[in-house]
Amino acid sequence: MSAPVVDVWGPVAPGARSSFPPAPEPHEEWPLPGGTAWVYYSPLNRRQLIRPVILSDGFSGGSSSLDQLWHGLEENGDFRFISELHATGRDVIILGYTDRTASITDNADTAIDCIRRAIAERVGRSKLVVGGFSMGGLVTRYALAKMEQDPSLPDHETSLHLSYDTPHEGAWFPVALQAFTHFATDEWGDSPTLGPVLRQFSGLLNSPAAKQMARWHIGKVGETPKPASERVAFLKALDGLGGWPRNLRKIGVANGVDTGTGNGVKPDATAVRCDGETLHDTWLKTQAQGDQEVARLQKTGGEPVFVRTSGLPDIDGAPGGLFTVPSPAGDTGSFGLAALLMTLLGNTVDPDVITTSCFIPAISAVAAGDINDPKALYRPITPAGSALDAFVCAGRNEGHTTMTEELGSWIVNEIASTD
Template sequence: MSAPVVDVWGPVAPGTRSSYPPAPEPHDEWPLPGGTAWVYYSPLNRRQLIRPVILSDGFSSGSSNLDQLWHGLEENGDYRFISELHAAGRDVIILGYDDRTASITANAETAIDCIRRANAERVGQAKLAVGGFSMGGLVTRYALAKMEQDPSLPDHETSVYLSYDTPHNGAWLPISIQAFAHFTTDEWGDTPGVGPVLRQFSGLLNSPAAKQMARWHIEKVGDTPEQAPERVAFLRALEEVGGWPRNLRTIGVANGVDTGAGNGVKAGATAVRCDGETLHDTWLKTQAKGDQVVARLQKTGGEPVSVRTGGLPEIDGAPGGLFTVPSPAGDTGSFGLAALLMALTGNEVDPDVITTSCFIPSISAVAAGDINDPKALYQPVTPDHSALDAFACASRNEGHTTMTEELGAWIVNEIVAAG
């Protein structure tokens, strides 16, 4: 059985590179310990690094893919982010990693090396703008904060830190989906064709970076949803460097609204159900308050497994960036991905699938509240709630890290205003 390769916390996996047109050849390429930086000088700067903007890649499987990154910044929305930065006289440095599932603190060392290289090659006195998309915002947040706290490191010489739909206060992937991923991997992970897809899905959820970002995580079916030890250790490490870089302006955007209006996904609803060759009466539900069976998982001919949660908020319908991932049938969401995997394992899926859910709540993306707080999730977000100096939220709940003129232009204007 042949199967596509899909990713959880990023656009697509290795093996799909050919689906993207090649990115323009970078003007310079910096090999870094743990990664690579691709440099695109502004046409206004005559092949000199004068006003650098470092943009960090986020979570995905394997190593960073320049074609994929360029497409996401320039072609995958209604705003050409790199072109607009170039028009404003900013040189763009795209920062990628050898392993995007590695610990955030490990990849932050690569970000520190990139910042040092940019400062060493910069002509003039203009300070840097540094940040990233999704997990990339956490990588650079930690890197800049560490450079301020560690006396062995040089000044980061940065005036603006930026984040784009970054899970500052945690990310959400339904526990029912996590359990389904681990269950199917346990049962069919060695099956030719579909097995590698299942193992990759489960493996991504259990990778160091995913554990650090997920507000609730289970490593295997039957675990109690909670913060993974890796997340607890990362939050402690972040606190040890001050939590945030202080000697600059911090800005961020959310792909969700700031009005408190949810995305329409109902709590406790059956999101996806299937029956067939390998699974019998298997279903996943959206998250509701209180004690709840969020999934029924049954191998055909086997005993059913119930997955329970308790004390979690109604977060699938919360305002925020939505889980989206490309598939052969077109972009889908979190439960849509589960439906795809159900079909791949030989089952008939009920047609009324709730395809997506909240992924990065707005209050997480703009660091404005605890996503474990049901009231905070659905309250309007105001500047006094946020740990950022300034933020912007989308006018609708849209796909995670979608590049829009609304958000992209706001960031460009903030960078330009900083000088």
């Protein structure tokens, strides 16, 4: 059995296929401790770094892929983000990491090195624009705040920080999905065909970066969902730096709506159920408020394991960027990924799968409320409620970090207005 395509989360097994065409050759490539920066000069600047925009990669498996990043920014939507920045005279620096699952604070040090290199290479005195996509917005937020507070570091010389569907207030990985992934890995992690896939995905959920982002985390089946100790420590460190960089303008966008309208996923609904060769009457439910049984997991011939939660919000249906993962059958989502794994394990999945769920609630992406609050999740978002200086939300709930003209053109205009 060949390894599936799971590009968003990185190659999940030796020999896993990648579906991205090669990116154009960068004008410069900067090796950095913990990463690489790829420099694309604006055609207006005659191969000089004059007005730098640093765009950070986010969370995924393994090291950053320039091909994947270029595709997401230029080819995977209805807006050519890099080309539009180039047209305004901005030079684009794409920042990638050796390990995208590493601690946010570790990759922030790489971002700091990139900022310092950009300042050193820059011709003239134009201020930088620095930001990132998904976790990349958190990495650069931390990096800039650290540069302001640490006297051993230079001025970041940055006028604008941007974040694109960034989990400022935390991300949502369905507890039912976490439990199933860990359960399947415990049972079949040694399989020569699917073992690498299961171990990789379970490892991603238990990686330092995932633990820092996830508002609720379980490291194994049976644990109580709560913020991991890594998240608690990260938030404390961020708070110690003032929470945000202050000597600049902060903007952000959300791939979810600001109206409070959810994505249509109902709480306490059976998202996926299967029966077959390896699993018996195994099902996962969408998250509801109050006490709930969110999963029934049973190896064929074994005893059932029930997964329960208490006090969580009905967040799967909340407005926000949707959990999307490319697969051999096309893009799928959180519960769609579970359905794929169940099928690969030799089981028949009921056809009425609820494939996806909210991943980055809109209030998290624009720093406008606690995602633990069910009322806040579904309340219209106002500018006064956000920690950002300006933001825009999508006109519909769409895939996480999807590049659209609606969001991309707003960011380009905001960057242009900093001149």
